[in-house]
Amino acid sequence: xxxxxxxxxxxxxxxxxxxxxxxxxxxxxxxxxxxxxxxxxxxxxxxxxxxxxxxxxxxxxxxxxxxxxxxxxxxxxxxxxxxxxxxxxxxxxxxxxxxxxxxxxxxxxxxxxxxx
Amino acid sequence: xxxxxxxxxxxxxxxxxxxxxxxxxxxxxxxxxxxxxxxxxxxxxxxxxxxxxxxxxxxxxxxxxxxxxxxxxxxxxxxxxxxxxxxxxxxxxxxxxxxxxxxxxxxxxxxx
Numbered sequence: 001x002x003x004x005x006x007x008x009x010x011x012x013x014x015x016x017x018x019x020x021x022x023x024x025x026x027x028x029x030x031x032x033x034x035x036x037x038x039x040x041x042x043x044x045x046x047x048x049x050x051x052x053x054x055x056x057x058x059x060x061x062x063x064x065x066x067x068x069x070x071x072x073x074x075x076x077x078x079x080x081x082x083x084x085x086x087x088x089x090x091x092x093x094x095x096x097x098x099x100x101x102x103x104x105x106x107x108x109x110x111x112x113x114x115x116x
Numbered sequence: 117x118x119x120x121x122x123x124x125x126x127x128x129x130x131x132x133x134x135x136x137x138x139x140x141x142x143x144x145x146x147x148x149x150x151x152x153x154x155x156x157x158x159x160x161x162x163x164x165x166x167x168x169x170x171x172x173x174x175x176x177x178x179x180x181x182x183x184x185x186x187x188x189x190x191x192x193x194x195x196x197x198x199x200x201x202x203x204x205x206x207x208x209x210x211x212x213x214x215x216x217x218x219x220x221x222x223x224x225x226x227x228x
Binding site: 004031033035040041042043044045048050055056058091093104105106107108109110 | 165
């Protein structure tokens with residue numbers, strides 16, 4: 001199965017530390033998305049990439065958050081100076097990027113972050 | 117594993133019955149909609165999609181209905197099975213963007 005993969009699956013950190021998550025999309029998928037999901041809520045859009053270009057960012061993505069997709073393949077999401085409110089599931093999704101009107105997003109299993 | 121959606125609206129149906137899950141979306145300019153299924157500890161899984169120029173689309177055991185007049189989306193699952201137990205989310209995409217907005221979700225419980 002060559003679906004979307006995310007690493008690590010779980011991360012526990014202390015408040016104030018920096019964390020980085022990695023997402024490997026489905027091969028040849030041009031679009032990559034990051035979402036955050038807290039208990040009892042649907043996924044909240046954070047940002048998306050078309051190849052290596054970051055095209056849209058949510059206002060949820062504060063200056064402590066940064067995402068990159070340097071070669072248009074895998075992506076990283078970094079959170080600096082973590083806060084307890086950052087505790088959530090961070091989901092990555094990818095899509096082919098060859099349809100103009102909308103297309104299926106394939107989600108990874110997520111990285112669950114707990115900030116103590 | 118940790119559950120998704122501990123305080124979500126819950127729909128309980130008997131195995132074999134049909135299920136209808138509803139969603140109110142927010143943006144009248146949204147042009148594409150998706151229903152996802154999410155099981156505990158997993159990422160959302162695509163079920164069915166529909167474009168705004170359609171009002172109905174059918175898949176295997178699932179049907180999505182779109183009513184743009186009242187900004188309402190529904191997912192119908194025929195002959196509900198225990199494996200259908202999960203949290204279901206609708207998502208909408210606005211015109212000219214690839215930002216998807218998810219609804220709050222509904223937990224479906226299938227009773228044996």
